[in-house]
Amino acid sequence: MKALSGTLVGVMEACCLQPINVIKTRLQPDRPGSYKGIIHYGTTITRNEGVRALWQGLTPFATHMTFKYTLQIGSNAVSQSAFKDAQRGNLIHRGRLLSRFGAGVLEVLVIVTPFEVS
DSSP: OHHHHHHOOOHHHHHHHHHHHHHHHHHSOTTTTTSSSHHHHHHHHHHHHHHGGGGHHHHHHHHHHHHHHHHHHHHHHHHHHHHHHTOOOOOOOHHHHHHHHHHHHHIIIIIIIHHHHO
């Protein structure tokens, strides 16, 4: 269930962020003054290339986000089980903090840095 949650979160985030990412990437090499901002450039892309152009490259980005969140949610769940109180089975506050921190570090080292650098 955790893997499915990570998959859905990754796909939803990728679908929401991809238009912004396309506009940002295309605006970066543009010479200053050609467009009035991201909304103007987004409407220009939509008018000239169609709405689907805003989601170009969605598959690799969604795959990246899916791996990222699946690893984060899964590793957090596994590490939380290691920090449960032996007598009552409750998760101690320090354990919750450490498991979330560890999941974030693992996500950055395994998924985010290699994808963002290359």
